[in-house]
Amino acid sequence: MKNFYCFLSAFLLLQNILIAQTYIKGKVVDQDGEPLMGANVILSNDHGTIADYNGNYMIPDLISGTYTITATFIGFMPQSQSITVKEQENSTLDFMLIASSEQLQEVEITGRREKSYKNNLTFAATKTATAIKDVPQAVSYVTKEVFADQQAYRVNDVIKNISGVNMYSYYDDFTFRGFRSGDTYINGLRVVGLFGPEPLLANIERVEVIKGPASAMFGNSIPGGIMNRVTKKPLAQDRKSINFTLGSYNTLRTTADFTGPINEKETLLYRLNLAYENSDSFRNLQEFKSYVIAPSISFLPTDRTRINFDLVVTNFDGKLDRGQPIFGATAGTDIYATPVSFAIGQTSDFHKSDVVYSTLSLNHQFTDNLSFNASYIKYLFDEDLEEHRTSNQFAVDSNGSPIPTLMGMQVITRQGQTIADNLSTYFVYKTNTGAIEHKIVAGFDYNEQKQPVGNAQSFARGYLLEGGGSSNSAADFANFLRDESGNPIPNVPHFDLQNPTYNVARLSDYIFENSPADPTKYYSYGFYIQDQIKWNRFQLLIGGRQEYYNDLANFDQPDEEITTQNKFLPRIGLVYSATPNINLYGTYTESFQPQGVASLNNPQAGGPFDPINAYMLETGAKGEFFNNRLAANLAVYYIENNNILVNANDTNNPELLRQRGQEESKGIELDINGRILPNFSLTANYAYNEATITESDNLEEIGTSKENAPLHQGGIFGKYSFLHGKLKGIGFTLGSNFVGERNTLEPTLQLPSYVVMDAGVSYEVDKFSIRFLINNLGDKTHWVGGYSYTRLYPGTPRNYLLSVGYTF
Structure with a gap:
């Protein structure tokens, strides 16, 4: 007491x-x-x-x-x-x-501390740690916090949050400002584009898109922009979490994320990301089995040296979805003629692939003003494919006329490997000349992709011939073997769109033609210099790159052929700080896409052909509001693209190519990311984009909108959480995205516009969280992309996801 x-x-x-x-x-x-x-x-x-x-x-x-x-x-x-x-x-x-960019290294080695829809810095856009609002070019992004609240698992799940980006198909395949995507980048390094399995997000910190030509930084690239996936890096603080998800279509997923220091001095950090999925799909026959193992180590031996090593092992086991076919192939065909679940294939089809890549990055500060930076990635993609797929045409009757309810088929088997190596090295020097600050970047990078000896594929297609064998050529129509009705007999049975059947196929029933792939290789390298100049309220970015591109056919063979193309690529941009929170900017930059050696050296193609080149003019404003919690970017742009290579559609020479003179893309984009209130997060975007063909030898093409390039698209997604009272810990999410009408590769086929809504609720208490989300709340039938009448890509009907997570 x-x-x-x-x-x-x-x-x-x-x-x-x-x-x-x-x-x-x-x-x-x-x-x-x-x-x-x-x-x-x-x-x-x-x-x-x-x-x-x-x-x-x-x-x-x-x-x-x-x-x-x-x-x-x-x-x-x-x-x-x-x-x-x-x-x-x-x-x-x-x-x-607010996190300071000035105290960060120039290579993205240590992890991002923030846990917000807003991201402050980009490394890829300028090769230095630069605040996004100080970059004189539009940079859009989606952070892992958005991934979590939208329960996104693949890259295709999150591009709806980025203005001016639209899906072209189910693959790693998009349009940026109306131009179809090309290469893929990880941590600013070029890797193999996966035309098949959609990249997973389990080990990704954020997805960012640098809009418009980026050749001054990356060499040959498309004019619409590049997508860069930034992997999670180790943190100096302990964070551990595990999450389990179940949902529609027998979806089962689990992910784990562990990070923290290994030693007491915090000079050795680790991160380990794990993921596994086993699920079906609303699409017939389709299934997803995949896993990710992604360890990462950061070593900080001194306050001037940082080293990071990433290893990512990903396995995909499923089928290659070639899309939904519909009846007919003429104007006015009903796009709703078949259900969105309708897929062509056989039960025994498979697509197995492995992706393994490792990255080593180094940042060393010689002095307070001079640093050296280097990154290297080794990327391997192995593929094993067996598929029954459409031949992209309907069956023909005895007169050669199409039968709109029978789909022509082919079988493809393929095994092969693609290897990519990318090295990026550069110095950063900071100095002052009077009141003017300089950040000078000078560097060299090398990129290589090759398909080694041993890659091969085989085809079974066309119609059987009376004398034996098969042919895929219309010139042999008179010699096709006929059935009792006089119709040609296919090598691979036609697929009946009215009465579909799925079987375990016997490949021995078909006549195959083998097609071993010649080993190929291309490599490019470039020298570049850039100066970020700051004076008073003005920031000037000026730079240039000399790019050399080399394409080898029959690589390492006696008849090896090499084609070299090169180009100087300038870049200039100006940023003006109108207020402490708002920057205005303008930029001019160019892109460069060399033609492949197969086109240039093929006498039947009709070359030689000039490289594809483009330039962009862009202006806009970038601001930060609500005590810098919310970022908004507004961009107005014009892109001109020249020397596009397309098939001439010459019936006498199917290999003849022609250069379609010019394409233009112009529009307005708006992206908003961050928090309006500490408990109200928001991401929103809108894009108006006119992507049209402006010059062509084919007068009917002029004025036509480019494929899968909607005039309008946008979306909004928000989360509101209760911080006090009886509802403390409960959060609500609500989102919607819309896409306008889009053309396809078929002049008479247009995809309809759509609006889709999502809604969810979550509960967080202590270290435990549970999330429930309904996607496509109104069960809207829609198509996210498409090629033709035989290959459309429908969006997912109404579905739910339920996840349970624990942080410890």
């Missing part, structure tokens, strides 16, 4: 002291509301304190007056605020610190 009275007396004495004092208290957090333990909070008279474990601080013993208080924390920009206090009136002053 005596001890109790002593404790009570001390408590009352402390309470009286606090009541009698004048003090300032508050909390220091980052942009995501996470407390910054150890942050320094200093008064203008050098009186201060340190934030505790929860980010709270208190400065007692103050007299009346006005104070300037500054909060600082390593890796964040200092923040100062003024406050006036009166005698015996206590005040509260909170700080939200």
